[in-house]
Amino acid sequence: MLNSFLTYIRCELNLSAHTVDAYRRDLNQWADFATDSQPEKLHPRSITTNDLRLWIASRSRQGDSPRTIRRKVQALRAFFRFMMKRKGMAENPAQELILAKTDRPLPVYVRQSETEAILDNELDVSDFVKVRNRLIIMLIYETGLRCSEVQQLEDADIDTNKGELKVLGKRNKERIIPFGRELSEMIDTYRHLKTQTIPAGPAKELLVRPNGEPLYRKLIYNVVHSELETCATCQRKSPHVLRHSFATDMLNNGADLHSVQQLLGHQSLATTQVYTHITYRELKQNYQLAHPRATKSKGGHHGH
Numbered sequence: 001m002l003n004s005f006l007t008y009i010r011c012e013l014n015l016s017a018h019t020v021d022a023y024r025r026d027l028n029q030w031a032d033f034a035t036d037s038q039p040e041k042l043h044p045r046s047i048t049t050n051d052l053r054l055w056i057a058s059r060s061r062q063g064d065s066p067r068t069i070r071r072k073v074q075a076l077r078a079f080f081r082f083m084m085k086r087k088g089m090a091e092n093p094a095q096e097l098i099l100a101k102t103d104r105p106l107p108v109y110v111r112q113s114e115t116e117a118i119l120d121n122e123l124d125v126s127d128f129v130k131v132r133n134r135l136i137i138m139l140i141y142e143t144g145l146r147c148s149e150v151q152q153l154e155d156a157d158i159d160t161n162k163g164e165l166k167v168l169g170k171r172n173k174e175r176i177i178p179f180g181r182e183l184s185e186m187i188d189t190y191r192h193l194k195t196q197t198i199p200a201g202p203a204k205e206l207l208v209r210p211n212g213e214p215l216y217r218k219l220i221y222n223v224v225h226s227e228l229e230t231c232a233t234c235q236r237k238s239p240h241v242l243r244h245s246f247a248t249d250m251l252n253n254g255a256d257l258h259s260v261q262q263l264l265g266h267q268s269l270a271t272t273q274v275y276t277h278i279t280y281r282e283l284k285q286n287y288q289l290a291h292p293r294a295t296k297s298k299g300g301h302h303g304h
Helices: 002-012 017-034 050-059 065-087 112-119 128-143 147-151 181-196 217-230 239-252 255-266 269-291
Strands: 163-169 175-177
Touching: 002 065, 017 050, 017 065, 050 065, 112 128, 112 147, 112 217, 112 239, 112 255, 128 147, 128 181, 128 217, 128 239, 147 163, 163 239, 175 217, 217 239, 239 255, 239 269, 255 269
Parallel strands: none
Antiparallel strands: 163 175
């Protein structure tokens, strides 16, 4: 039952591999709880809203964050919706569960000056791995790609003459992203090195290891982490942080919200709006630093 649901959300709803994995873990955990660790005895039709509340309460006691609990409730809701749609179940016992309120944390990002310092650093353009690693940083920062999109980006989908790349994002939605001259030149340099390094014929993926095999997620993460090592102000050093930096710098430099939404491949504008909070925070800091009266207190100008 759980497996057919997971196949359904992966193949028919096109949910990301990341979401499918999270839902799999959540539902297996719930099935273990509901059946005293005998998930093969799970009978979804006999489950009540109260049963589900007991599980949610136990997860809360074990220290799951509101955000995690929210996702678990969403997994249950999606599973029982599937049971109604495909297995004729009469109602959804998870519908009455209340979603935990979460404070949406502001995305972490790298300051523009620090990103520029990394990208302006001297580079040995004859070293395949060094050039590839720099290209990973440039791609994410200059186009806002997700880690999985960088991993799957195909050579054929990049036109350096036009300065455009085509990417298949979440839910198999395709988008075209423009990029600048500097990135075009970097891709050309890398492609040249790639043909010299991997003579056995080009891989369809743009980015590969020296043996011609495609990159894996952890490798991209490690590359970004070590390249961002010099950033003093950045607590987290991941591909997603670079994607946040792309969005933040675009907005700070005058791009409008709808354009950034399209470039990032966000389905909803609300997801993109979280970046305006950062740009507003920057604005406020700049105002307080720059305006002569911003830090003056009321008590400061009474005559004695």
